[in-house]
Amino acid sequence: MNLSACLGIELPIIQAPMAGSQGSLLALAVAQAGGLGSLPAAMLSLPDLRAELGRIKAGTDRPYNVNFFCHDTPTPDARRQSAWQSALAPFYQELAVDPAGVSAGPGRLPFSAEAADVLEEFKPPVVSFHFGLPSAALLARVKQWGAKVLSSATTVDEARWLEAHGADIVIAQGLEAGGHRGHFLSHDLSLQMGTFALLPQVVGAVKVPVVASGGIADAQGVAAALALGASGVQLGTVYLTAHEATTSRVHRAALQSEAARHTALTNLFSGRPARGIVNRLMTSLGPMGGQEVPEFPLATAAIAPLRAKAESLGRGDFSPLWSGQNASACREASAADITRALFGL
Amino acid sequence: MNLSACLGIELPIIQAPMAGSQGSLLALAVAQAGGLGSLPAAMLSLPDLRAELGRIKAGTDRPYNVNFFCHDTPTPDARRQSAWQSALAPFYQELAVDPAGVSAGPGRLPFSAEAADVLEEFKPPVVSFHFGLPSAALLARVKQWGAKVLSSATTVDEARWLEAHGADIVIAQGLEAGGHRGHFLSHDLSLQMGTFALLPQVVGAVKVPVVASGGIADAQGVAAALALGASGVQLGTVYLTAHEATTSRVHRAALQSEAARHTALTNLFSGRPARGIVNRLMTSLGPMGGQEVPEFPLATAAIAPLRAKAESLGRGDFSPLWSGQNASACREASAADITRALFGL
Numbered sequence: 001m002n003l004s005a006c007l008g009i010e011l012p013i014i015q016a017p018m019a020g021s022q023g024s025l026l027a028l029a030v031a032q033a034g035g036l037g038s039l040p041a042a043m044l045s046l047p048d049l050r051a052e053l054g055r056i057k058a059g060t061d062r063p064y065n066v067n068f069f070c071h072d073t074p075t076p077d078a079r080r081q082s083a084w085q086s087a088l089a090p091f092y093q094e095l096a097v098d099p100a101g102v103s104a105g106p107g108r109l110p111f112s113a114e115a116a117d118v119l120e121e122f123k124p125p126v127v128s129f130h131f132g133l134p135s136a137a138l139l140a141r142v143k144q145w146g147a148k149v150l151s152s153a154t155t156v157d158e159a160r161w162l163e164a165h166g167a168d169i170v171i172a173q174g175l176e177a178g179g180h181r182g183h184f185l186s187h188d189l190s191l192q193m194g195t196f197a198l199l200p201q202v203v204g205a206v207k208v209p210v211v212a213s214g215g216i217a218d219a220q221g222v223a224a225a226l227a228l229g230a231s232g233v234q235l236g237t238v239y240l241t242a243h244e245a246t247t248s249r250v251h252r253a254a255l256q257s258e259a260a261r262h263t264a265l266t267n268l269f270s271g272r273p274a275r276g277i278v279n280r281l282m283t284s285l286g287p288m289g290g291q292e293v294p295e296f297p298l299a300t301a302a303i304a305p306l307r308a309k310a311e312s313l314g315r316g317d318f319s320p321l322w323s324g325q326n327a328s329a330c331r332e333a334s335a336a337d338i339t340r341a342l343f344g345l
Numbered sequence: 346m347n348l349s350a351c352l353g354i355e356l357p358i359i360q361a362p363m364a365g366s367q368g369s370l371l372a373l374a375v376a377q378a379g380g381l382g383s384l385p386a387a388m389l390s391l392p393d394l395r396a397e398l399g400r401i402k403a404g405t406d407r408p409y410n411v412n413f414f415c416h417d418t419p420t421p422d423a424r425r426q427s428a429w430q431s432a433l434a435p436f437y438q439e440l441a442v443d444p445a446g447v448s449a450g451p452g453r454l455p456f457s458a459e460a461a462d463v464l465e466e467f468k469p470p471v472v473s474f475h476f477g478l479p480s481a482a483l484l485a486r487v488k489q490w491g492a493k494v495l496s497s498a499t500t501v502d503e504a505r506w507l508e509a510h511g512a513d514i515v516i517a518q519g520l521e522a523g524g525h526r527g528h529f530l531s532h533d534l535s536l537q538m539g540t541f542a543l544l545p546q547v548v549g550a551v552k553v554p555v556v557a558s559g560g561i562a563d564a565q566g567v568a569a570a571l572a573l574g575a576s577g578v579q580l581g582t583v584y585l586t587a588h589e590a591t592t593s594r595v596h597r598a599a600l601q602s603e604a605a606r607h608t609a610l611t612n613l614f615s616g617r618p619a620r621g622i623v624n625r626l627m628t629s630l631g632p633m634g635g636q637e638v639p640e641f642p643l644a645t646a647a648i649a650p651l652r653a654k655a656e657s658l659g660r661g662d663f664s665p666l667w668s669g670q671n672a673s674a675c676r677e678a679s680a681a682d683i684t685r686a687l688f689g690l
Contacts, residue, residue, distance in 0.1 A: 156606060175520065176539040190609040190623070190632065194521040194539030196560030196569070197670035201606075204673065215541030224541070224569035261501060261546075264535035278535070287535065325542035328549065 001209050003232025006169065007126060007148060008063050010034030011343055013222070014150075014171075014211060015335070016236030017067030017128065018179060018322070019043045019108065021251070024055040026244040029335035031062040036126060038065040042108040046118055053122040065126035065150070066119065068111035070134040071272075074295035083292040084302050087285060091318065097305045107270070107300035110134070116141045126150065132158075132184035133165050150211070152182030154192045159202040159210070161185060171234055172202040174214025178237045178324035180274040181265065189265065189273060196228070203229035217329040219344045235342070237324040242335040250316035252332070254279075260327035269303055269320035271296035277327075280317035281306075346554050348577025351514065352471060352493060353408050355379030356688055358567070359495075359516075359556060360680070361581030362412030362473065363524060363667070364388045364453065366596070369400040371589040374680035376407040381471060383410040387453040391463055398467040410471035410495070411464065413456035415479040416617075419640035428637040429647050432630060436663065442650045452615065452645035455479070461486045471495065477503075477529035478510050495556070497527030499537045504547040504555070506530060516579055517547040519559025523582045523669035525619040526610065534610065534618060541573070548574035562674040564689045580687070582669040587680040595661035597677070599624075605672035614648055614665035616641035622672075625662035626651075 003012035015030040017040035027037030039056060041049050056064050085092075085099050092099045109115075111134045119127070119142065127142050128150035142149060149166060152173040153159035159170045173182050174195025183192060193201075195214040203210045209231035216225055216233050225233050240247045241255055254260060254277050265273040266287035271294050278287065281303070293299050306318040331338075348357035360375040362385035372382030384401060386394050401409050430437075430444050437444045454460075456479045464472070464487065472487045473495035479487075487494060494511060497518040498504035504515045518527050519540025528537060538546075540559040548555045554576035561570055561578050570578045585592045586600055599605060599622050610618040611632035616639050623632065626648070638644050651663035676683075 174539055174541060176542040191607055193670045194519055194560055195541040196519060196539060196566065197521040197562075200562065200565060201671060201673050215539055217542075217545065220545060220573050221541065224572040227569040227572050228565050262536055325538045326546060328546050 012232030033336040033339040108297040176215030176325040271299040277321035357577030359579040378681040378684040521560030521670040616644040622666035
């Protein structure tokens with residue numbers, strides 16, 4: 001089934017939720033342009049979530065998506081946190097940053113009953129999850145108001161699992177995709193496939209509509225994904241340089257430079273593998289760190305002051321420069337222009 | 346430019362050369378079906394190369410391709426060879442194999458003046474290389490009789506290099522592809538991209554025709570590759586189960602089982618990263634080994650007796666079960682049927 005018909009949108013495209021790089025403004029712009037705009041909620045407090053949902057509700061009567069992570073919240077491990085700060089010590093020293101103020105708290109919160117309470121006030125027509133699905137009870141609450149539920153699969157097994165556990169649409173997330181990998185059944189990264197291999201095998205394995213993500217950057221990419229059996233596409237990277245995104249200046253510059261040709265999976269910025277443009281931290285420590293890196297999302301806090309200081313100097317050395325492997329279409333433009341261009345409009 | 350017009354073939358498809366799994370029989374069958382059949386020469390002695398070329402010449406007047414590796418021949422390192430045999434010792438013991446007879450010689454030979462002499466007798470219309478290109482002098486010899494020259498690029502930089510150094514056609518080898526990665530400018534595997542990201546960026550970077558490889562398995566995959574700007578496609582995995590291939594029984598069985606869902610890059614079988622179905626050796630030692638693995642192609646010899654013994658027992662535990670990430674279309678059929686099906690014929 002075509003994604004447009006399934007979700008009540010004009011164009012079969014989902015703007016990928018990108019926590020830290022966008023809010024309601026981008027989601028609204030994409031919704032108004034005919035695609036499905038997404039609000040990433042993982043890094044929002046409950047009051048902020050309510051405020052952002054209010055802005056969307058006030059700004060459009062078109063469908064929109066709210067995205068949540070659904071990881072288990074880890075217990076902070078003092079020894080690991082200390083090993084992590086030791087690994088970062090030379091950088092603290094170099095940038096004259098005091099790590100004493102670093103909090104061990106989570107930088108990202110999973111979907112919760114409290115978040116569901118806020119959602120219920122707005123009843124968003126689409127809710128998507130990353131890292132699997134929330135508990136059956138929480139999922140039932142979302143489905144109660146008729147929301148369509150989406151989640152990402154990085155393997156055929158994950159696609160089958162999502163379908164069996166209530167996903168209405170599966171996003172096949174190819175290895176080219178930027179940001180956090182959505183894997184949840186296994187942490188073995190060798191199981192993950194490129195879009196060209198993953199997408200048709202997922203389409204063949206499940207009955208629900210499949211959305212393609214990873215490596216798609218332009219109208220030809222959209223056409224290719226549809227040729228491979230996708231019902232629609234999800235793009236993130238190309239929206240990072242939209243006027244309406246909150247992407248930092250260093251991140252925008254990196255996306256539009258030759259540096260964007262070299263991305264890698266790294267767990268240094270959060271504790272889970274995510275694809276970003278290779279920068280100094282990744283070159284120095286990894287890009288995939290070992291036991292010294294705290295569990296997701298606890299690695300983030302210790303990086304934050306380094307990132308802030310470096311960015312204030314105009315450098316992205318310690319910033320997560322999330323990007324997929326195809327940033328070739330990134331340009332400063334309105335989200336509406338970007339969306340329409342993807343369909344040759 | 347369309348690959349068919351460029352190479353004088355009916356269908357814009359190249360059967361990927363697969364040393365160890367096929368010879369002239371498969372190349373001939375694909376040529377007769379309208380595609381470009383390929384003879385892999387890397388593991389052929391000069392007399393065998395001459396005999397195989399003779400069979401092709403006698404069997405068809407259609408274009409065909411001869412493929413060579415062009416790596417530097419390494420000097421055997423006794424200490425590394427001994428470390429490698431130590432790593433394999435438990436398996437020698439388990440299978441009652443005597444490693445004393447293991448030779449340290451190369452399992453695969455690069456293109457050479459002697460090979461060019463043999464080629465010149467036949468003047469094949471297409472010659473393809475893996476791991477870059479041979480020396481300018483050797484390349485000039487091949488071009489002298491008008492052969493079109495192809496080679497694989499795994500990054501945009503490699504594509505530009507190949508075009509600048511005389512390749513008439515560039516094969517964009519996505520990370521999904523089975524067998525040996527063709528990278529030659531850098532050994533950093535994080536530089537390599539999935540087909541969905543690599544292909545359009547290579548198409549945008551060079552003027553010569555670009556052939557897509559990696560993850561393509563069926564007519565939809567062919568259509569998607571063409572939508573992304575490819576002039577044609579190169580497929581290997583789907584031909585491994587062709588009647589005319591010499592693929593072993595254990596390899597054929599693995600390709601048509603659930604096991605084919607999990608491939609990985611491994612250097613254990615040759616010394617260079619290549620994609621194969623995860624098996625016991627890969628699980629036990631790697632799949633990517635370190636300094637104990639001899640340089641390409643010297644790792645092969647020590648594995649050979651283990652492979653032979655295990656295969657005689659019907660097990661692929663020590664066999665290189667080369668496969669791309671999309672083996673979903675593998676079936677026992679004639680190469681002609683396989684080729685035509687890729688174009689909905």
